[in-house]
Amino acid sequence: MNRQFPEHSTLPKGTPTVAVVGAGQLARMMQPAAVHLGIQLRVLANDAVECAVAVVPDVIFGSADDVQVLRELCADAIALTVEHEHVSSDLLDELNASIPVHPSGSALGFARDKAALRVKLTQLGMPQPRWSVVADVQAANEFAAEAGWPIVLKPSRGGYDGRGVFIIRDEQQLAEVMGEPLRADAVWVAEEFVPFAREVAMQVVRSPQGQAVAYPLVRTLQREGMCAEVVAPCPESSEALNEQAAEIVLTLARDLDVVGALAVEMYVVDGEVGEALLINEIAMRPHNSGHWTIEGAITSQFENHLRAVLDLPLGDPSPRQPYAVMVNIIGGDADNLHYALLHCQARDPQAKIHIYGKAVRPGRKIGHVTVLGANVEELLERARHAAAYLRGDIDE
Amino acid sequence: MNRQFPEHSTLPKGTPTVAVVGAGQLARMMQPAAVHLGIQLRVLANDAVECAVAVVPDVIFGSADDVQVLRELCADAIALTVEHEHVSSDLLDELNASIPVHPSGSALGFARDKAALRVKLTQLGMPQPRWSVVADVQAANEFAAEAGWPIVLKPSRGGYDGRGVFIIRDEQQLAEVMGEPLRADAVWVAEEFVPFAREVAMQVVRSPQGQAVAYPLVRTLQREGMCAEVVAPCPESSEALNEQAAEIVLTLARDLDVVGALAVEMYVVDGEVGEALLINEIAMRPHNSGHWTIEGAITSQFENHLRAVLDLPLGDPSPRQPYAVMVNIIGGDADNLHYALLHCQARDPQAKIHIYGKAVRPGRKIGHVTVLGANVEELLERARHAAAYLRGDIDE
Incomplete structure (x- = not known):
């Protein structure tokens, strides 16, 4: 543990500090919003290579599992928030006894544990795929017999960006996947495979006072389990579907008592009376499906997240243009990045190319456009x- | 002198560092652009209270007059730029022998020295008020006899935000003002008092390769010598005047060999054939009259300045909306700022209120909206x- 904020930095009276668990690209993208709002960030990093460390002066190094580290992170801060779910609700x-924690431990539990989320959604009567916690291959087999093959199988905890989500086509594959050891705190969750028409997502940001703003419903394209493309708003969605989505997401934010950003990923399916939505996953923080809001909305998800966490009035989430398209930049040939950037900036003077300052590795998210x-x-x-040029997939 | 960047921060290969002389609000507002572009800033601060110190991890403390300090500032950086003119051209x-310096010392000289600028503008045949370097009261009196009272009197160096600009109405006032000692490196510059219809400004950003982008001509309102309000684009300007302004500013950027941002403040006067422009002052850096570009243009002046300094292709300077209005926030009652912010954010969810993280003092620029x-x-x-509410001038 090692704090590196300069002792000689003197903040003016009244400057609010927001403590953030995590120092990846989401914490990094909070920094531009914080700078303009006059807010100080203090981030918790495991390691100096995490990309927020290079752009936020006030960093605590240590583990999010260590209460002493977390206490130091919170010292003289106004509020604590997170850029990932991997911190214990307890x-x-x-910490919430001495500092506002947004989202709360109990709320965050639903973003961390897919089984807990499914139980809660069932209690709330929210639309979701058929699901079951399955203790063993036999139980999963029984679920598949009812829901039909293939089924989706995931550990309740620990996965991200599609890692740990398996499409299981038969009993043999089931036995293979379930033969791998589970984390001690996880269970297997089986879900029906949803023949979706498309995937969509919606961001909402909610303040401690219950003010909430919803961003437009967006179309998402997943590739290898990662969010690859977003179109905002979703061009195919009817007004009725947009309203249904807003109802689901705003209700969920209220019922889970979320403070800050909530992203809800959903499937659009053909229902009995037109299209319907089923909740896939949630995240309780700024989310990849909302990066378009940085330029595309009057108030970005990062700005509204910080405003909510500090209990400030929320900003207008309306889009600035009819459509925004965001495509993730995936790492390719590192040596090529600078020249690729020259090409892309020269070719498209209106494109907003974001580079996260992460080491370039094949398959890794390193930015977005x-x-x-x-x-x-x-x-x-x-x-x-x-995005293809920056990855090195094309050269003209 | 003291460098505070964490040794343990590990930047990925190829990450460009831009060194910046100065650590005030202009350097601070470069940081959001730098974060999104994947650029590292390293700022030179005199003092830890300077407001960029709180948001940029890599800071060198020391004087811009000290070549050793400047060398440390430049170490392993890709380029050097400035947020103020107070650094020696020599x-x-x-430094330019070992690192690209943008703007160059010779270019920056014209922004630092009002007499040098007037001489150069005369050589270039640029439109400007009648002017003269005046060695003493007698010379100033002779100038006033020709140009007519009142006259404008300013030291060639050292003033900013209207400090050091005197409107002189008669000989007695002249004697008083010129009785004050001048800096050793300065001379008195007398200018005719221009009965302007309005004041305007234009930003241009130019790259080392000579690519240049011009922002729209904006209307500025000065109050107590400081930029108080900007309307972009200037609603009263004809297409012909806009073209005349762009011609002046782009030509000036080329002829002064500016790299980075150039702001030209001009008077609009009634000429023989319609309205005409006279150059008042220039700044070779992002400028208060361009702060509206942060949200109001597709590419902000801060982003384009960094792109120019790194010799990257420039971004589109087009406005996002028909009009942008920027009003400076001047310090009032410090204790009130937080509650005032709550009011303003709640009243206007679309307003972008920027707080610079400076100690609040009456009369001091602390942000803008x-x-x-x-x-x-x-x-x-x-x-x-x-702005009035945040200053404490009104409470409803």
Whole structure:
């Protein structure tokens, strides 16, 4: 544990400090919003290579499992928030005695544990795929016999970006996957495989006073389990579906008592009376499906998250342009990045290319590109071109 | 001298560092752009209370007059730039042997020395008020006899935000002002008092390769010598005047060999054939009259300045909305700031209120507010209300 904030830095009276568990790209992208709002961030990093460390002066090094580290993180801060779910709810509840913790430990538990979420959604009567906690291969087999093959199988905890989500086609594959040891605190969750028409997501940000703002419903494209592309708003969605989504997400934010950003990923399926939504996963923090809001909305998800965490009034989430398209930049050839950037910036002076300052490794998210305008197909072409060029997939 | 960047921070290969002389609000506002571009800033601060110190991890403490300090600032950086003019051109030229310095020492000389600028503008045939370097009261008197009272009198160096600009109405006042000692490196510059119709400004950003982008001509309102309000674009300007301004500013950027941001403040006067422009002052850095570009333009002046300094292709300077209005927030009652912010954010969820993290002192610029839309009068009302409330001038 090692704190590196300069002793000689003198903050003016009244400057609020927000403590953040985590120092990855989500904490990094909170920093521009914080700078403009006059807010200080203090981030908790495991390691100096985490990309927020390079842009936030006030860093605590240590583990999010260590209550002493967390206490130091919170010292003289106004509020504590997170950029990931991997922190114990009990620790957060303990800290909450001395500092507002947003989201709370109990709320965050639903983002960390997929089984707990499914139970809660069932209690709330929220639309979701058929699901079951399955203790063993036999139980999973029984679930599949009812729900039909394939089924989706995931450990309740520990996965992210699609890691740990398995599409299981038969009993043999089931036995293989379930033969791997589970974390001690996890169980297997089986879900029906949803033949979705498309995937969508919605962000909402909620303040301690219960003020909430909902961003437009967006279309997401997952690739290898990772969010690859976002179109905001979702061009195919009817007004009725948008309203249904807002109802689901705002209700969920209230019923889970979320403070800060909540992202809800959903499937669109053909229902009995038109299209319907089923909740896939949730995240209780700024989320990849909301990165388009940095330029695309009047108030970004990062700014509204910080405003909510500090109990400030929330900003307008309305889009600035008819459409925003965001495409993730995945690591390719590291040596090429600078020249690729020259090409992409010269080719498209309106593209907003975000580089996270992470070491480039094949398959790793290292940035994203956002373009705004009226023509979705043209925006997709431009954003995909930049992302492909930066990855090194194309060279013209 | 004391460098505080964490030794344990490990930047990925290829991450460019831009060294910045100065650590005030302009350096601070470069940080959000740098974070999104994947650029590291290293700032030179005199003092830990300077407001960029709180948001940029890599800080060198020391004087911009000390070549050793400047060398440390430049170590392993890709380029050097400035957020103020108070650094010696000779030192910059010396550093330029080992690192690109943008703007160059010779270019920056014209922003630092008002007499040098007037001489150069005369050589270039640029439109400007009648002017003369005046060695003593007698010379100033002779100038006033020709140009007519009142005259404008300023030391060639050292003033900013209107400090050191005197409107002189008669000989007695002249004797009083010129009785004060001048800095050793300064001379008195007398200028005719221009009966302007309005004041305007234009930003241009130019890259080392000579690519240049011009932002719209904006209307500025000065109060007590400080930029108080900006309307972008200037609602009263004809297309012909906008073109004339762009011609002046782009030509000036080229002829002064500016790399990075150049702001040109101009008077609009009634000329023989319609309205004409006269150059008042220039700044070779992001400028208060361009703060509206943070949200109001596709690429902000801060982002384009960094792109130019790194010799990256420039981004589109086009406005996002028909009009942007920016009003500076001037310090009032410090204890009130938090509650005032609550009021203003709740009243206007679309307003972008920027707080610089500076200690609040009466009369000091501590932030600005920007609103975008189609109706200038409504935007002015909203932005002025927020600024007045934050200053404590109004309480409803």
